[in-house]
Amino acid sequence: MAQDDGTKAPAGRVTILDVARAAGVSKSSVSRFLDERLPKSQSETAKRVRKVAEELGYVRDVSAASLRRGKTGMIGVIVPRLTDTVMAMLYEALQRAAARRQHFAIVATTDDTPEAARIAAETLLQRGVDGLVLSTARTEDPLIAELAQRGVAHVLAVRTDGKSLSSVGDDEMGGYLATRHLIDLGHRKIGLIGGPSYASSALGRLAGYKRALTEAGLPVDPALMVEASFSITSGADAARTLLARNEGLTGLFAVNDNTAIGALSAIHEAGLSVPEDISLVGYNDIPITAKLPVPLTTVHVPFDQIATEALEILLADEPDTDNIRKAMPTLIPRKSTRAIKQA
Amino acid sequence: MAQDDGTKAPAGRVTILDVARAAGVSKSSVSRFLDERLPKSQSETAKRVRKVAEELGYVRDVSAASLRRGKTGMIGVIVPRLTDTVMAMLYEALQRAAARRQHFAIVATTDDTPEAARIAAETLLQRGVDGLVLSTARTEDPLIAELAQRGVAHVLAVRTDGKSLSSVGDDEMGGYLATRHLIDLGHRKIGLIGGPSYASSALGRLAGYKRALTEAGLPVDPALMVEASFSITSGADAARTLLARNEGLTGLFAVNDNTAIGALSAIHEAGLSVPEDISLVGYNDIPITAKLPVPLTTVHVPFDQIATEALEILLADEPDTDNIRKAMPTLIPRKSTRAIKQA
């Protein structure tokens, strides 16, 4: 039994025509009054139309509007995986930023493989997204080149290829801050658990690590640097290697919280403690780091800012001039680092 | 400089009409041959049309198709948050299941508040989803009642309200398995870190805990049970309470891996070790549990199965008969549990 609200009950869903009739105006007027992109008119009729629409429970059919406008108001996000908390944080931030701009962010995952990234992009494009936010960029990424060539609006987030429009964290600075923190605490032999070399974020943090060392007059020793993926297991492996290879290591900088957590396991396994024997710094400040038995010192990344700027770039009317925007990270000192014991 | 593929270059995007012309058939034929819902015709023209479409790089305009079909092929997923790995796993599983059925899953988060859940549902519906998968159900959830009354297709996943169509894990069984495991190892004083009482999953696991205890002739002692949220911090708090309140506690079952991880902190803090002093079991088997310094014994939940069945229910032509489908969990014994030391 459908409820009767006094107006002629529309058969199925309420269309713009129902509203127009009920308000006694033309449907194009309704369309205009309800256009969220225009500054909302304060005229009496405008108010009445909005009220009637509200009462009737009218909601615009996005398929029809998208067809006509040539835009869907959806933006596609491509991330390696959502079970990586960093990427979940990025996506949630992008959702918030998109909502603020009356858009909606949909996501597809790639497991960090280029083939899946291509499929993800295709899927999202097929779904009609107005643009793409990619966090999977590699240096010399053919997918990105192709998108550019096809004229697909896109922006890189968190990771950059060094040339396309991007919104990232200042990884070099973050790496510097982390390493400098350890140096300031008196550490002299500081290992690095790096990330995959195809990720600009990992490379930047490595560069920052080197700069801090050099600036402090410390040697940049290849034996102190190990490359890992962004996984917990590979962090553990890397830490094991580093520990075995370097007598007297007291500081460790992992360019990712996950690898730091893996390193924690390896350190315990070796009969050592954090921070008593080894001071450890992570990167990203994922929620769990603050809640570990020994809360992890890490570098906080302002994902909300990165997301906001990414969308600003993507949705800008005319192409931006400065290609790569960098957001400032912050060091969060917690309990996994302490001043070195005096010899 | 647009490349010329020999056919008349369409101005903007390739439409169905371009394909029709290039293949020498009418556009309705093209539409039919390319309809993924129909069994694909093997006739020569069909093959030719598909080939031409492929060559021209034709992709169906989903807005136009959706407008005409009255369906978008999108399903909306509502979860508390994606930074909770459990929910990220659920959503990724739903994405895969949706893809298998030629659909696409979009997501919105609620921070586990009913008001945000309502907004999330509205947002998703406005975006034109064909149905909703909710993992935020509470017992007596007005939002769900409203969806039902409005005729919105929906299914509950992981958590159920006990009456609506749902696809969940068998939480009672999981709770039983976890507790039984501890009992089998000789533990007699087993604490429970429960979840919020509005979540059916938490309630089910609690019920399983009680059944295992009762079956073993052990008392169900209220002092051994603490309610927590699903967060790490609250898990730590709960464990502290339990430890302080119960002399001789040797076993602990946390109905969620996150709270188990929190408990870990509290246990260490109290100067105790896992599994030497306390055996600990979690729930969900999120990836990190296997990689902790002491890998966590936990209950694995088949999210892929839950997701597949959820979509089966949601996309079914006629309403299902059995309301609540339950997937079997599995106990994964790792290093956080061991036989009790003999007195």
Add this chain to the structure above:
DNA sequence: CTGTTAGCGCGTTCAG
């Protein structure tokens, strides 16, 4: 500011 008109690209009648 308002209304009229003309499609957006597609899927689905319906007649052949």
Add this chain to the structure above:
DNA sequence: CTGAACGCGCTAACAG
């Protein structure tokens, strides 16, 4: 099986 014609609901262009 095929094609012609219609219209899904909306917005843009235009005219008043």
